[in-house]
Amino acid sequence: MNCRSFRKRQAELFDVCPDPATTADLLAHAAECSKCGQELRELREVVSQIAPAQRLHASSKVKERIMNSIDKQDAIQLAGATSRPRYWKLLRVAALAAILLMAIFVVGRFTGQGGSTPSSPFAATLAQAAEFVQGVKTIHISARMRTIPMDNFDYIDLEAPLIPVEMWKDFGNQSRVRIKKQGRQIAADGNGTTMLVESGAGPLVFKFDGTAEQCFSTLAPILHPDTLFQRERGAAEESDSVVSVATKIGSDGRKKTILTISAEAQGDFSKSDYLRNTMIIMSDNTRIYTFDAQTSRLEGLQVFVKTKEADVLVFETTKIEYDIPLKPSLFRLDVPENAILYKEPTEMGAKDNSWMQPDGVAGEFFEALRKSDWKTAKQLGAIWIDNPERQRTYAGLKVISIGKPFQSGLYRGWFVPYEIKLKCGEVKKHNLAVRNDNPKHQWSYDGGF
Amino acid sequence: MSVERPADSQPRQQGCEGTWNSGWPQTREEFEALVDIVLDRLVWYALRLLGSVDDAEDVIQDVLVRVYADRAKRKNVEQVVPYLYRMVANACKEHQRRDRKRPTAIESVRLEEIPDEQGGAQTHLDVVNGLRWVEELLDQLPPRQADVIRLRVIDDLTLSDIAHILCCSLPTAKSRLYYGLRKLRQIVPHAQEDNR
Numbered sequence: 281m282n283c284r285s286f287r288k289r290q291a292e293l294f295d296v297c298p299d300p301a302t303t304a305d306l307l308a309h310a311a312e313c314s315k316c317g318q319e320l321r322e323l324r325e326v327v328s329q330i331a332p333a334q335r336l337h338a339s340s341k342v343k344e345r346i347m348n349s350i351d352k353q354d355a356i357q358l359a360g361a362t363s364r365p366r367y368w369k370l371l372r373v374a375a376l377a378a379i380l381l382m383a384i385f386v387v388g389r390f391t392g393q394g395g396s397t398p399s400s401p402f403a404a405t406l407a408q409a410a411e412f413v414q415g416v417k418t419i420h421i422s423a424r425m426r427t428i429p430m431d432n433f434d435y436i437d438l439e440a441p442l443i444p445v446e447m448w449k450d451f452g453n454q455s456r457v458r459i460k461k462q463g464r465q466i467a468a469d470g471n472g473t474t475m476l477v478e479s480g481a482g483p484l485v486f487k488f489d490g491t492a493e494q495c496f497s498t499l500a501p502i503l504h505p506d507t508l509f510q511r512e513r514g515a516a517e518e519s520d521s522v523v524s525v526a527t528k529i530g531s532d533g534r535k536k537t538i539l540t541i542s543a544e545a546q547g548d549f550s551k552s553d554y555l556r557n558t559m560i561i562m563s564d565n566t567r568i569y570t571f572d573a574q575t576s577r578l579e580g581l582q583v584f585v586k587t588k589e590a591d592v593l594v595f596e597t598t599k600i601e602y603d604i605p606l607k608p609s610l611f612r613l614d615v616p617e618n619a620i621l622y623k624e625p626t627e628m629g630a631k632d633n634s635w636m637q638p639d640g641v642a643g644e645f646f647e648a649l650r651k652s653d654w655k656t657a658k659q660l661g662a663i664w665i666d667n668p669e670r671q672r673t674y675a676g677l678k679v680i681s682i683g684k685p686f687q688s689g690l691y692r693g694w695f696v697p698y699e700i701k702l703k704c705g706e707v708k709k710h711n712l713a714v715r716n717d718n719p720k721h722q723w724s725y726d727g728g729f
Numbered sequence: 730m731s732v733e734r735p736a737d738s739q740p741r742q743q744g745c746e747g748t749w750n751s752g753w754p755q756t757r758e759e760f761e762a763l764v765d766i767v768l769d770r771l772v773w774y775a776l777r778l779l780g781s782v783d784d785a786e787d788v789i790q791d792v793l794v795r796v797y798a799d800r801a802k803r804k805n806v807e808q809v810v811p812y813l814y815r816m817v818a819n820a821c822k823e824h825q826r827r828d829r830k831r832p833t834a835i836e837s838v839r840l841e842e843i844p845d846e847q848g849g850a851q852t853h854l855d856v857v858n859g860l861r862w863v864e865e866l867l868d869q870l871p872p873r874q875a876d877v878i879r880l881r882v883i884d885d886l887t888l889s890d891i892a893h894i895l896c897c898s899l900p901t902a903k904s905r906l907y908y909g910l911r912k913l914r915q916i917v918p919h920a921q922e923d924n925r
Binding site for chain 1: 757764765772782789790793798855856857859860863866867878882885887888902903904906907913914917
């Protein structure tokens with residue numbers, strides 16, 4: 281080897297893994313030639329001067345975030361590919377994968393101090409969605425929800441089939457809303473809200489001032505894409521949610537932003553799990569929002585509830601339409617003539633019972649039924665008893681036992697375990713819900729019968 | 730980010746054991762193996778281009794997620810590591826364009842921006858300050874020669890990978906490294922004196 285070829289190939293000595301044979305040849309020349317040997321030493325000195333003596337490496341969370349993202353990508357793709365009803369079991373598997381993996385790979389955790397800075401993907405995604413909706417006039421959402429017909433709009437039942445839920449909102453001056461599912465519908469025309477429930481005792485009508493969002497708090501967020509960010513951020517902060525944002529190409533070939541929020545159940549379940557998984561907010565859940573990446577338009581929402589055995593899809597939108605014409609009559613309910621108008625117990629002349637304990641209220645409730653004292657039963661909130669068939673069924677019942685009252689989850693009332701025997705011989709064992717969270721602390725029946 | 734202290738003060742030769750010779754990862758396991766090999770190096774590279782630890786990690790996360798998402802499309806890519814570096818370089822440019830930021834280089838890294846995970850924030854800052862000093866030196870070289878030196882000495886890439894990243898032949902990469910180091914040899918002693 282001469283000096284010229286040494287200079288030409290000397291750089292190979294600075295490669296990551298120099299070829300041993302080449303190295304030997306080059307070093308042999310450097311040993312023989314003082315000029316080339318000197319240059320090699322000087323260049324090596326330069327390299328050692330500028331090479332970092334210490335290196336930074338990625339923070340430990342980066343890999344977790346990456347693996348979490350790809351796992352969710354897989355889960356979402358699988359869920360998307362198996363969303364037809366006959367593949368329901370596969371969909372559950374996909375959801376299970378998604379949620380389990382999210383439990384393992386924590387992406388970003390919301391705290392009061394950090395996580396959702398305005399520049400974070402989470403904030404940006406929802407803020408863009410809010411911006412988009414500024415120009416929206418109407419929205420129509422078709423969805424499916426795992427719930428019981430007739431029961432309240434927030435109630436979920438993991439064993440129930442998915443039933444259709446339709447929602448409309450007019451973002452005009454009066455912010456009108458209509459929600460409908462089998463056996464229950466609600467309409468707000470900007471001035472007041474009417475809710476119609478097809479109970480076994482006949483139609484029940486509830487009237488409220490303004491827009492009674494407390495009747496559909498689970499569904500309210502997607503009817504308000506403009507405040508979705510604030511709502512989700514608030515909820516996320518409260519429940520220490522895990523949030524991630526990913527992108528994927530949808531079946532329409534357009535880029536989608538997938539916002540996934542995994543939240544723990546809210547409420548106190550230390551005494552009882554009775555209400556766990558009866559509302560989305562009271563369940564460990566994962567909400568997967570799909571936005572069109574270009575327009576920031578909300579295109580879908582899926583909600584999964586995590587249980588020990590499986591992860592269950594409890595809500596999914598099937599269609600979202602924007603700016604379709606909505607008739608004003610859509611936001612008014614035709615109330616049947618035979619409907620029973622719900623009145624607060626105090627409006628029905630109920631005596632002050634604020635001094636009572638929950639189990640005492642339950643005892644009075646059953647006693648009223650036993651004695652066929654329908655007036656007292658109604659004053660306690662059992663307006664559905666105004667039905668001859670029901671009166672025949674419950675008259676003369678016998679109380680076998682009344683247990684110790686307990687509370688569960690976010691519910692502000694109490695549950696009183698009971699066991700009764702009806703005249704027909706049927707034994708009924710359940711928990712009666714009573715509550716007094718009203719200004720006068722008047723106790724009334726709230727369900728469970 | 731945290732600090733890794735080599736056993737000695739010599740430049741690391743991590744590529745000997747930690748190269749990726751397989752094709753584009755097609756499974757989760759393959760992808761994770763690739764991430765284990767390239768993550769630190771890519772974040773380091775992005776840090777050099779963006780000057781911000783947080784931005785570097787965000788960009789690398791996006792790039793690697795895309796690597797997996799587009800695995801079917803890229804299954805025929807043979808030079809995976811150089812391809813990744815090009816993806817990172819493009820993503821960093823896009824990041825700067827989107828944020829309407831000028832390239833901030835290393836000097837914008839602030840002490841409070843560096844999480845104190847292992848090595849201590851001050852040590853992090855020392856590392857970053859060292860990089861800034863090297864950048865000042867390399868700025869005095871022809872850009873093509875400086876690029877090869879950065880990729881080889883700072884980013885620890887093989888000459889073969891560097892040639893692919895810079896879209897030049899291997900002899901050209903070697904030549905640029907050699908002449909770049911020779912020029913640097915003239916600058917370093919003075920720079921050291923200035924630095925004292």
